[in-house]
Amino acid sequence: ELQLVQSGAEVRKPGESLKISCKASGYTFTNYWIAWVRQMPGKGLEWVGIISPRDSDTRYSPSFQGQVTISADNSITTTYLQWSSLQASDTAMYFCARGRYYTYGVYSWFDPWGQGTLVIVSS
Amino acid sequence: EIVLTQSPDTLSLFPGERATLSCRASQTVSKSYLAWYQQKPGQTPRLLISAASTRAAGTPDRFTGSGSGTDFTLTISRLESEDFAVYYCQQYGSSPFTFGPGTTVDIK
Numbered sequence: 001e002l003q004l005v006q007s008g009a010e011v012r013k014p015g016e017s018l019k020i021s022c023k024a025s026g027y028t029f030t031n032y033w034i035a036w037v038r039q040m041p042g043k044g045l046e047w048v049g050i051i052s053p054r055d056s057d058t059r060y061s062p063s064f065q066g067q068v069t070i071s072a073d074n075s076i077t078t079t080y081l082q083w084s085s086l087q088a089s090d091t092a093m094y095f096c097a098r099g100r101y102y103t104y105g106v107y108s109w110f111d112p113w114g115q116g117t118l119v120i121v122s123s
Numbered sequence: 124e125i126v127l128t129q130s131p132d133t134l135s136l137f138p139g140e141r142a143t144l145s146c147r148a149s150q151t152v153s154k155s156y157l158a159w160y161q162q163k164p165g166q167t168p169r170l171l172i173s174a175a176s177t178r179a180a181g182t183p184d185r186f187t188g189s190g191s192g193t194d195f196t197l198t199i200s201r202l203e204s205e206d207f208a209v210y211y212c213q214q215y216g217s218s219p220f221t222f223g224p225g226t227t228v229d230i231k
Contacts, residue, residue, distance in 0.1 A: 044222060045162075045168065045213070046222065047213075047219055047220045050220075059219075061220075062219060063219075095167060106218065108215050109156075109170055110158075110168075110213075111179060113167040113169075115167060116167060
């Protein structure tokens with residue numbers, strides 16, 4: 001079964017670092033892009049960025065460039081989203097989602113989605 | 124960056140009625156690379172439509188996507204109880220891949 005399983009909810013203080021994960025199964029991990037999407041409480045969806053596990057090609061939304069890092073570990077079919085210094089404004093639900101087959105390039109809709117990881121940043 | 128505007132913000136309808144949701148882009152969406160998602164409270168988004176009009180696996184045929192260029196529409200022909208949700212459009216024709224703010228379809 002094709003699925004993306006994300007790590008559990010996290011509570012951190014401002015200034016702390018964090019790395020959340022998204023483990024893929026049920027398909028060839030390196031053949032598809034993986035994206036990260038933010039949803040702040042009660043708000044809409046925002047595209048954070050996307051990575052190709054095949055060659056680690058990574059693109060970021062300008063809104064998130066320099067604020068987060070997306071990476072992948074092909075040996076364990078897992079993608080990561082990390083922060084070096086969290087801010088209260090990073091409080092949100094973060095979803096990973098599979099993009100398209102790599103031959104289509106980075107231009108992806110997203111399906112399926114992971115269950116989401118809630119990140120709470122509070123002093 | 125392409126900005127997507129969705130209208131209306133909220134659509135209040137009875138079950139069985141037709142819903143028409145609009146998504147307008149600030150620039151032409153390349154190759155009609157426009158997707159629609161459904162999100163119910165407490166759930167993850169679900170892909171309904173890609174490439175403006177191609178239903179995803181499992182999407183009922185009462186959902187129809189149409190449009191090109193800068194104007195796109197999602198039509199739900201006869202609303203069923205499980206269709207009351209928030210709908211987002213997303214363009215993936217040019218990076219950054221942006222989402223619209225969403226349209227809430229609720230029960231009148």
